[in-house]
Amino acid sequence: MTQQKQMILSLAMFGAAGLNFKSWTDPEVKLSSYPDINIDIEAAKLAEKGKFHFMFFGDFPGNKASDTSDMQTMGLDPMMIASIISNHTERIGMGITRATSWSNPYDVARQFKTLDALSKGRMAWNAVTGANGVSANAYGVNLAPSFDRYGKAYEFTEAVQALWATWGEDALKLNHSTKEFADYDQVKAISLKGKYVQSSGTLPIPPSKQGQPLIFHSGGSENSIAFAGKYADVFVGEVWTIEQGQAIRQALRDAAVANGRQPDDIKFIAGVMPLLGDNKKEAIERHAQFIDDDTFLQRVAHIGYVLGIDFTPADLEKPIDPKLLDQVVVTPYSDPRLENVLKVAREGWSLRELVYHSVIDYHPAAVGTAQDIADYMTEWFEAGAADGFWVMPDVYKVDLTRFVDEVVPILQEEGSFHKDYEGETLRENLGVAYQYGTRERE
Amino acid sequence: MTQQKQMILSLAMFGAAGLNFKSWTDPEVKLSSYPDINIDIEAAKLAEKGKFHFMFFGDFPGNKASDTSDMQTMGLDPMMIASIISNHTERIGMGITRATSWSNPYDVARQFKTLDALSKGRMAWNAVTGANGVSANAYGVNLAPSFDRYGKAYEFTEAVQALWATWGEDALKLNHSTKEFADYDQVKAISLKGKYVQSSGTLPIPPSKQGQPLIFHSGGSENSIAFAGKYADVFVGEVWTIEQGQAIRQALRDAAVANGRQPDDIKFIAGVMPLLGDNKKEAIERHAQFIDDDTFLQRVAHIGYVLGIDFTPADLEKPIDPKLLDQVVVTPYSDPRLENVLKVAREGWSLRELVYHSVIDYHPAAVGTAQDIADYMTEWFEAGAADGFWVMPDVYKVDLTRFVDEVVPILQEEGSFHKDYEGETLRENLGVAYQYGTRERE
CATH class of the missing domain: 3.20.20.30 (Luciferase-like domain)
Incomplete structure (x- = not known):
């Protein structure tokens, strides 16, 4: 099996x-x-x-x-x-x-x-x-366009993993009869000097x-x-x-x-x-209480932007006209959330409820x-x-x-x-x- | 009172x-x-x-x-x-x-x-x-003689304390009725650029x-x-x-x-x-079990060095001759532990027991x-x-x-x-x- x-x-x-x-x-x-x-x-x-x-x-x-x-x-x-x-x-x-x-x-x-x-x-x-x-600036680092972020990341990660192994895998002994804590011959220093990162010594853990x-x-x-x-x-x-x-x-x-x-x-x-509830309506209504007014208005505006529709306050409580939705063209350059906006809007939710579905957010929402x-x-x-x-x-x-x-x-x-x-x-x-x-x- | x-x-x-x-x-x-x-x-x-x-x-x-x-x-x-x-x-x-x-x-x-x-x-x-x-080398820092350790320490400490205060003392609100988490006007960025240290931004805690x-x-x-x-x-x-x-x-x-x-x-x-025991002898004997042979011999040698006496293995089990102790001169350049070595030695302990008193160690011992x-x-x-x-x-x-x-x-x-x-x-x-x-x- x-x-x-x-x-x-x-x-x-x-x-x-x-x-x-x-x-x-x-x-x-x-x-x-x-x-x-x-x-x-x-x-x-x-x-x-x-x-x-x-x-x-x-x-x-x-x-x-x-x-x-x-x-x-x-x-x-x-x-x-x-x-x-x-x-x-x-x-x-x-x-x-x-x-x-x-x-x-x-x-x-x-x-x-x-x-x-x-x-x-x-x-x-x-x-x-x-x-x-x-x-970066908090740490006193200037991320100029010339800053080779990935160049440093490779060297950095190599150094971290090399330091992790400076203490030999079998070095710890804890031998109570000989009172030997460790075999220190298995603790080996590194000495790394790269373009962006340098470190020498041991990490004895x-x-x-x-x-x-x-x-x-x-x-x-x-x-x-x-x-x-x-x-x-x-x-x-x-x-x-x-x-x-x-x-x-x-x-x-x-x-x-x-x-x-x-x-x-x-x-x-x-x-x-x-967004979890006994049904979809309950799920989005629970989520709605955590969306403040500023965020709500920003998301209405962003939905309008990705659909190419100018919404007015009068549009909030009704579904978006399906004919307007049908005119929207999805291209490779569209907002990655556009398809989901269209899908949920076509289910007939009001514009307000569309926002409550979190169709515009940092991550997709699973609702229901x-x-x-x-x-x-x-x-x-x-x-x-x-x-x-x-x-x-x-x-x-x-x-x-x-x-x-x-x-x-x-x-x-x-x-x-x-x-x-x-x-x-x-x-x-x-x-x-x-x-x-x-x-x-x- | x-x-x-x-x-x-x-x-x-x-x-x-x-x-x-x-x-x-x-x-x-x-x-x-x-x-x-x-x-x-x-x-x-x-x-x-x-x-x-x-x-x-x-x-x-x-x-x-x-x-x-x-x-x-x-x-x-x-x-x-x-x-x-x-x-x-x-x-x-x-x-x-x-x-x-x-x-x-x-x-x-x-x-x-x-x-x-x-x-x-x-x-x-x-x-x-x-x-x-x-x-320093583990961190990739070279402590050359010209490295201005205290110059950096002053700037560093000022920066740390300034960052600690970037979140205003009364900024946190947690007002459940207005849903105001904080008064963000009281969160103020710093911008420090010193000779050794720089940091700009906020530490919002x-x-x-x-x-x-x-x-x-x-x-x-x-x-x-x-x-x-x-x-x-x-x-x-x-x-x-x-x-x-x-x-x-x-x-x-x-x-x-x-x-x-x-x-x-x-x-x-x-x-x-x-070094705690029911009496001094018991206290030093308990401590003795944690002194390994190498450390023991190093400390015997160091006691000999600070007293100006060459000890042999035969000297270990007997007190140091008081006449030899009387010849030792304490100067401002003596080991800071010398006076305590003399004081404990004059109590009549053997050289071995003198070591067990930890008279030569990183800090003074209180014994008894x-x-x-x-x-x-x-x-x-x-x-x-x-x-x-x-x-x-x-x-x-x-x-x-x-x-x-x-x-x-x-x-x-x-x-x-x-x-x-x-x-x-x-x-x-x-x-x-x-x-x-x-x-x-x-």
Whole structure:
């Protein structure tokens, strides 16, 4: 009997109370101080109850918070949050973003390996380059057009992986009779001097239960696909349609092969915002309460822009005229969300309700009952548009709870999601091969 | 009734199982894997039970571990350990070392303020410059003689404190009726471009319960005293005699005044290794088991060197001839530990037992019963040689337990140590004034 291939689930950990700017206002959350680490701990435990493979932490240093970006651009360092969460969980992994453009490889190697060792092998480093000038300037780095982001990222990642292996795999002895702690002949310094990065010395930390952290990557450019082909075990993406997912997933599989790896060595993870209710209307009405007036008006305007229609306030409460929709031409240069705008608009929702469907947002929304959302994910998965999803519930305490209690069991019952963790480490749970040091070293 | 001035206690957190290279071999520890975060958590809880004011984390990145330096130079990042510990404790503070020579100010500002907010105001940054070339090279920094360590440290510390105040003290609103998260007009970017450090942007994290982390400093040079005079709330020192403690403590008090501050604004913390037993002989015999053969022979040789005596193996088991001791001349250039070597040798211990007293070590040892150790600390404290101590027990589980159960109650009974925490934050417990932003800003 062959094992059915199963999807990967990941929880996005960007906000204070959930993945919406206004999550904190939900009466179930009752946020009375910020930050509140207990909210993150509860979310992590919920995700672990739902057998999620990992939590995914973005990173937005230096950005000025604003009325429409509340939590997502708050400055908390995800390494601290992940450290605490790791101590309250036992199986779920953590993928944490740290950009190579403004970080130091020794620092990154050390903090990630420390946490990988303390968490007994559940860490991944999301090795993005970092293209945000505001973040770069906070770190005193000038991202001029000539700044070779990917050139630095390659050297940086090599250095980090080389540092991870400076402590020999079998160096730790803990021999109580001879009182030998370690065989220090197996601790070997590196000395790297590249064009962008240099580091010499050792990182004396024994291997974790999975050897060393996994490498994740995010992006979408040709450069990012090529980088992922060489280093990434997981690629966290941003796509709005099945076709886009299929294209980037195939590009990643080709890039893996081009680097002498197997196509399945890179897992492509697509984003999804589950809007869950007893029916679609209830689902979008729950979501609507987290859309503030400014955002609402911006999205109405953007829908008008992509459709080429000038809306007035009088248009809000009625469906868009199907004849106008039929005149819209989709081209390769259209907004990637246009097809979904058309599809949902043709279902007859009012313009207001169209906005509530989150057709214009950072990621596609799956709207409806638990079965609707499971069907959405299964369709993407079976079409080869994703190996899994990073899930963005509006409010952890409410919407993640419902997702875990209602959507996860359906996926498990249908055989497309695991019923329990395969092992103890993130590598075991994702089916990623053991690695210690750089790939060349293997 | 005036309140008697009381001493500060701090626990050194450098090792895996305690502050000795061989702590892990203690049968009570039974170390079977490394790292083991539970050992750190238990030590922190013990220290909190003993009402210690804070834990002190050193930092030794990049150094190659060796047979005689096992744990102390292991590469674990203290920020990760402190994050986890903070979540298992409620009152004890944490002072964590991060060197300005090889770190980035935005990174330091962000990680420390994140942890200060998550721990509800219990953090301090030990802002050392970092003079270790091996560590610097790991970070790709060349500490050439021309490297202006203190020049960078001043700019760095100003930048960190300025970043801490970019989120206005009253900006957080959490107004559930208006759904206003924050008044973003109170979030103000900085733009700093110095000779060594630059950073622009915001660090959008609300104040912790104590505003922002304290500043600690360590060292002993004139430069370090001057730096501490301007910035430090606590100075963690390395002195072997009361006279040395008095001298550096007075220098720090003078430096505070020179910067328009009060003499008591800088607390001087001296190191002490408590060797605790039912009597002195038992105390040194327990300590002896953690001294390996190489270290033992090195220390015999060093005692011979500072006394000007050539010892042979035949000398080990007998006291040093008092006539030889009388010929030793103490000069200002002598090893700072010489006076203590002479004092203990004159008590009639054998040369072997002299080594077991740890007369040659990184810090002075207090040897004997709980009352002996309390007396030692009280003598230093009353002589104005220290405002408190960083305590280095051989094994947390054994020797810290005894210290908390036996020494702490004596100090409390005698009125020289507090019976409970004064407040919730590290500032409240150390009596350090509230600060938000740079001092000039106040």
